[in-house]
Amino acid sequence: MSTEVFNIPGHHPSPDKLVNLPRLVTAFYANHPDPENPAQKVSFGTSGHRGSSLNTSFNYAHILSITQAIVEYRTNANTDGPLFLAMDTHALSEPAFATALEVLAANGITTFIDKDLGYTPTPALSHAILAYNSSGAKERADGIVITPSHNPPEDGGFKYNPPNGGPADTTATKWIETRANELIAKKLDGVKRMSYARAIAAATTQRHDYISAYVADLANVINFDALAGTALKLAVDPLGGAGVHYWPRIAEQYKLHIDILNPYVDQTFRFMTLDWDSRIRMDCSSPNAMASMIANKDKFDVAWACDTDHDRHGIVCKSAGLLNPNHYLAVCIQYLFTHRPEWSAKVGIGKTLVSSSIIDRVAKGLGRPMLEVPVGFKWFVDGLIDGSLGFVGEESAGATFLRRDGSVWTTDKDGLILGVLAAEMTAVTGKDPGQLYGELTAKYGNPVYQRIDAAATKDEKAKLGKLSPSQVSAKELAGEPITAILTEAPGNKASIGGLKVTTENGWFAARPSGTEDVYKIYAESFNGVEHLKAIQAEAKALVSAAIA
Numbered sequence: 001m002s003t004e005v006f007n008i009p010g011h012h013p014s015p016d017k018l019v020n021l022p023r024l025v026t027a028f029y030a031n032h033p034d035p036e037n038p039a040q041k042v043s044f045g046t047s048g049h050r051g052s053s054l055n056t057s058f059n060y061a062h063i064l065s066i067t068q069a070i071v072e073y074r075t076n077a078n079t080d081g082p083l084f085l086a087m088d089t090h091a092l093s094e095p096a097f098a099t100a101l102e103v104l105a106a107n108g109i110t111t112f113i114d115k116d117l118g119y120t121p122t123p124a125l126s127h128a129i130l131a132y133n134s135s136g137a138k139e140r141a142d143g144i145v146i147t148p149s150h151n152p153p154e155d156g157g158f159k160y161n162p163p164n165g166g167p168a169d170t171t172a173t174k175w176i177e178t179r180a181n182e183l184i185a186k187k188l189d190g191v192k193r194m195s196y197a198r199a200i201a202a203a204t205t206q207r208h209d210y211i212s213a214y215v216a217d218l219a220n221v222i223n224f225d226a227l228a229g230t231a232l233k234l235a236v237d238p239l240g241g242a243g244v245h246y247w248p249r250i251a252e253q254y255k256l257h258i259d260i261l262n263p264y265v266d267q268t269f270r271f272m273t274l275d276w277d278s279r280i281r282m283d284c285s286s287p288n289a290m291a292s293m294i295a296n297k298d299k300f301d302v303a304w305a306c307d308t309d310h311d312r313h314g315i316v317c318k319s320a321g322l323l324n325p326n327h328y329l330a331v332c333i334q335y336l337f338t339h340r341p342e343w344s345a346k347v348g349i350g351k352t353l354v355s356s357s358i359i360d361r362v363a364k365g366l367g368r369p370m371l372e373v374p375v376g377f378k379w380f381v382d383g384l385i386d387g388s389l390g391f392v393g394e395e396s397a398g399a400t401f402l403r404r405d406g407s408v409w410t411t412d413k414d415g416l417i418l419g420v421l422a423a424e425m426t427a428v429t430g431k432d433p434g435q436l437y438g439e440l441t442a443k444y445g446n447p448v449y450q451r452i453d454a455a456a457t458k459d460e461k462a463k464l465g466k467l468s469p470s471q472v473s474a475k476e477l478a479g480e481p482i483t484a485i486l487t488e489a490p491g492n493k494a495s496i497g498g499l500k501v502t503t504e505n506g507w508f509a510a511r512p513s514g515t516e517d518v519y520k521i522y523a524e525s526f527n528g529v530e531h532l533k534a535i536q537a538e539a540k541a542l543v544s545a546a547i548a
Contacts, residue, residue: 044173048159081139086120092156105199112208121310123414147309166381166411284314304419311413320434326356350392461512
């Protein structure tokens with residue numbers, strides 16, 4: 001009799017808890033959004049429109065209207081080249097892909113789809129857009145990637161990447177969102193579409209070999225010579241995601257011995273261990289979701305996983321288990337800026353303002369400039385394109401970096417290269433990323449970092465998003481003088497939509513949640529757990545007073 005435990009964090013779901021796939025896809029076509037219901041409207045957050053067909057927030061009408069809005073937006077922006085269309089392995093991605101193609105073909109848009117109708121990681125889409133636009137073609141290409149990232153199996157997502165290859169900015173997403181909601185309110189009057197059978201056979205629908213183009217170019221961003229003949233035991237878990245067919249090709253082309261764990265696609269994602277709230281998420285930075293890999297950490301010298309669209313990474317090694325994302329970002333920066341001799345001495349580092357301050361200390365130790373920006377990868381795009389930012393990352397395990405010659409690789413997050421980089425640095429240094437992080441803490445201090453939620457009404461969240469530094473009267477935080485009170489990011493003066501308060505050895509940032517009646521408190525201390533708790537307690541009191 002089986003003794004396996006089901007349906008609690010860090011353990012597998014029982015079969016009866018899995019998503020009902022036929023019902024999910026039926027709801028995609030059968031449910032129609034109410035244009036007066038805010039929960040059923042198109043809403044672009046920092047990562048595109050997301051929702052589920054089961055609650056009528058990601059359905060046929062949404063995808064028809066968003067795609068038509070993108071067609072009109074790109075026309076207004078004079079984007080007259082082909083559109084690259086990609087999808088991940090979520091169950092709703094395939095019907096959304098077919099729906100989008102119906103609209104794109106009906107509008108006469110040349111659309112590049114995977115040559116085998118396969119899955120395409122977000123970074124491979126960004127790579128394809130940039131490659132096309134640097135090829136000398138007169139017209140500019142852009143793209144759509146259909147993914148809700150690491151969200152649960154019942155969710156869908158839809159993102160637009162303009163010709164710079166990165167996430168669309170708020171000007172673009174607001175226009176697309178507004179126009180899409182207008183089309184839904186008009187019962188799709190104005191949406192051009194044709195049958196999927198005609199769309200897939202249309203002359204404008206062309207096949208593209210995303211995998212070969214991406215894999216062949218990897219040697220220009222990763223030093224595979226360092227891995228030639230390595231005895232390191234390596235493993236990758238695609239988590240059933242869009243890179244599932246990329247890893248065998250990478251291993252074959254670069255003669256790497258990599259164990260590929262969970263090499264199959266299963267839209268229920270039944271092989272995942274449950275996240276903190278007993279839901280399935282393909283979150284490669286979550287100890288609960290990564291429980292299986294952590295349990296096997298001693299089998300491999302270094303292993304990694306990527307989320308469903310492969311734009312995020314999770315690193316597991318013998319010395320540390322699953323690395324905190326902030327810790328690995330710091331290790332990557334230290335390694336890359338001492339092992340990429342062709343990079344200019346002026347090349348800097350980009351981080352979001354809720355990422356660890358050990359990154360600031362590492363950057364200062366390297367003598368490199370630091371660009372600190374609000375949450376959102378779009379803020380890094382220009383610096384990647386012009387080569388002024390060598391490495392950019394955010395605390396949620398998303399990052400990318402320049403090619404070995406100092407030119408742009410991707411302008412969206414790339415979990416694949418962050419995984420292979422862990423193998424490269426282990427081969428070159430003889431130390432795994434956990435050991436390398438230990439060296440950094442010995443030099444720069446050992447920070448304690450945590451994110452917690454605090455209750456807030458909609459009005460309070462609105463006030464938090466519009467705070468000015470003058471509304472904060474405190475002079476100290478957890479026993480230390482306050483050195484800065486920020487409502488704008490230091491790197492680009494863009495609003496952070498909240499508040500950040502810093503001292504010499506600690507800081508906190510508070511931002512309202514876009515989906516729940518809470519605000520998020522990110523906090524860090526270089527003086528230990530008790531100091532962190534004091535920062536968190538005073539942060540709540542300080543924010544409460546400011547938004548009262």
